[in-house]
Every structure is written in structure tokens, then in C-alpha cells.
Amino acid sequence: xxxxxxxxxxxxxxxxxxxxxxxxxxxxxxxxxxxxxxxxxxxxxxxxxxxxxxxxxxxxxxxxxxxxxxxxxxxxxxxxxxxxxxxxxxxxxxxxxxxxxxxxxxxxxxxxxxxxxxxxxxxxxxxxxxxxxxxxxxxxxxxxxxxxxxxxxxxxxxxxxxxxxxxxxxxxxxxxxxxxxxxxxxxxxxxxxxxxxxxxxxxxxxxxxxxxxxxxxxxxxxxxxxxxxxxxxxxxxxxxxxxxxxxxxxxxxxxxxx
Numbered sequence: 001x002x003x004x005x006x007x008x009x010x011x012x013x014x015x016x017x018x019x020x021x022x023x024x025x026x027x028x029x030x031x032x033x034x035x036x037x038x039x040x041x042x043x044x045x046x047x048x049x050x051x052x053x054x055x056x057x058x059x060x061x062x063x064x065x066x067x068x069x070x071x072x073x074x075x076x077x078x079x080x081x082x083x084x085x086x087x088x089x090x091x092x093x094x095x096x097x098x099x100x101x102x103x104x105x106x107x108x109x110x111x112x113x114x115x116x117x118x119x120x121x122x123x124x125x126x127x128x129x130x131x132x133x134x135x136x137x138x139x140x141x142x143x144x145x146x147x148x149x150x151x152x153x154x155x156x157x158x159x160x161x162x163x164x165x166x167x168x169x170x171x172x173x174x175x176x177x178x179x180x181x182x183x184x185x186x187x188x189x190x191x192x193x194x195x196x197x198x199x200x201x202x203x204x205x206x207x208x209x210x211x212x213x214x215x216x217x218x219x220x221x222x223x224x225x226x227x228x229x230x231x232x233x234x235x236x237x238x239x240x241x242x243x244x245x246x247x248x249x250x251x252x253x254x255x256x257x258x
Contacts, residue, residue, distance in 0.1 A: 001134045001181070001222055004029030007080040009072070011063050011120065012090035014041035017140065017187060020210035021087050024218055026054030033076040033083075035061040036090070055080075063090045063116030064108075066123075073123040082131040085221065088120035089140040089185075098153035106154050113158035117165060125169075128180050136181040136221045139166045143186045143230050146238040149255050170226055181224040187213045188230035188256075233257050 008025040012018035013034035022032050026049050034049070034056055036042045042058040049056040057079050061072040076083050092112045094105035117139050128135040144152065145159030166184035173180050213228070220228045229235060233256040244251055 001084075001136060001224070003085070003218070003221070005031075006084035007031045007033065007076065007082065008085035008087065009033040009035065009076050009083055009124070010087040010089055011035045011061065011072075011116065012140070014038045014045055017185070017210040017213050018087070018089045019045060020214035021089065021138075021217060022049065022056070023052075024211065024214035025085065026052060026056065028218065030054075030085070031080045032056040033059060033072070033079065035059045035063075035072050037062050063088070063119055064111035066115075066119045069116070069119040070123045073127060077127060082133060083124060083127060084133065084135045085138070086120060086124045086128070086136075087138045087140065087217075088117040089138070090116050091140060091142075093152070093155045095152040095155060097151065101154055109154035110158050110161075113155070114161045114165075117162050121165075121169065125180070129178065132179065134179045134181075136183065136224075137169065138183045138185055138217055138221070138228075139169075140185045140187070141166065143188055143234040143238065143256070145184075145186055146229075147234065147241055147256065148251065150253075166226075181221065183217065183220045183226055183228050185213065185217060185220075185228045186230060188234050 008030045010018050010022045013022045014036035022034050022045060026032050032049060032054055034042055034045050037060065039060040042060060046056045046058040059072050059075050061068045063069055090112055092109055094101065094109050139162050141162040142159040144156045145163040148156055163184055166182055170182040173182060216228050237254065237256045240252055240254060
């Protein structure tokens, strides 16, 4: 898939992997629509892109709001015409004991992490299909969408759902023979929360540098490859979970250590 001269939309673009994706797409010669709920940070992103010679716009958008995402899609088309890459990347985290997590936290995490992707697909897929050109959707899940750890139920539930949604979308588009490809990005960002002697340790986030993951996304788009996964101990943990399912045995708790 040729990227130069085409348009990418990235949500959660003000920091982390979203920021790395925006920069990487810009380096490929793409126009970039950077979206985030943090307006001031977004302006700094587009200013940095402009200094690098990248044509871009900033659109403040709360992905949990269907109307806001529809407005983002309309603004992207208004500014640059057809959109070719959509990265549903915005994400948040809340954790704790699954039965004690406040309902507001459940609603917040699912609203951004899952409904944000749903809203992105509903607003952008009809436009990608309508222009009929090669295009690609990248949904950011997490290795927490493939590995289940305690003390992070809202986040883990949301990311497992994003993986399943992305797989369903992949099959639907393949059955249509569509030129729109799909990738699910599973970085090592999933929090590995541990219980030691009945005391809860602090939640920590681990992972490869965002620019490494951005490079992998670009390669996956070009190769029309679905899974964009982390490596090493997270892959081992994912393989262990698959083996638990294959053997119909009880879940093994052996979390990633790196």
C-alpha cells in the first residue's frame, strides 16, 4: 500500500504510541489528522509536524462520544479528501479488584477503549469503502487483550473486546474482497498487576518504545498483516493462555516479567 500523499487519522495522537504514529506517518509523506481529548497537547503535536514539513490538522475529539468521532471524520474529509489510514488508538486505564472497581471507572474505560473503536469504525468504514481505494484500519488493543492478569479487569475486558472486534472486522472485509485491510496493535502496554501476600502492588506499565511500535504498524499496513504483537515474555504469556484453552485446563497465572 502506497502511503505518500495519502491521509492518516490518529486518535490519542497527543502522546505515546499515537504521537509516534503521527510522526511516522508524516515521515512517510502522509497528511495527518491528529485527534485527542487534550487540545493544548494536540497543538504542540501539529506544530512539531509542521516544523518537519508535514501537512496536518489537529481536531479535539472525545472518542467516547459518537457525535465527536463523526465530526472528526467529517473534518478529515473536509480538510484532505479521502482518508486512507485510520488508527483507533485512544486508551485509558483503571484497575483494582473486579468487584470493587467503581461503575464510573468501568464506564470510562469501556467508553474510551472499546466504544472509541466502535465509534471510529462506524464513522470511518463507510467512507473508506465508498472511495474504493486501498486503505487500512489499525485498532490499538494491547497484549492485555491476549493475556489476562488480575487487578486490571476493566482494561483487560476492553482490550479483549477490541481484539475480537478487529478479528470480526477482518473477516467481514475479507469476505467482501474489500481493499480495506485491518491490523490489531497489541503493544506491551498492558499493566501487569500482582498480588503478593494479600497486598496489592502498584500497577506498572511496560513496553517497547512507541516509535518501535509505530515502525511495526507501518510494516503491517504495507504487508496487510493483521497481528502486530509485542515480543518475548508477553508472547510467552499469550502462548500459555492459548495452551490453557486448547487443553481446557484452568487458567495459569504466570504473568510477564519483563
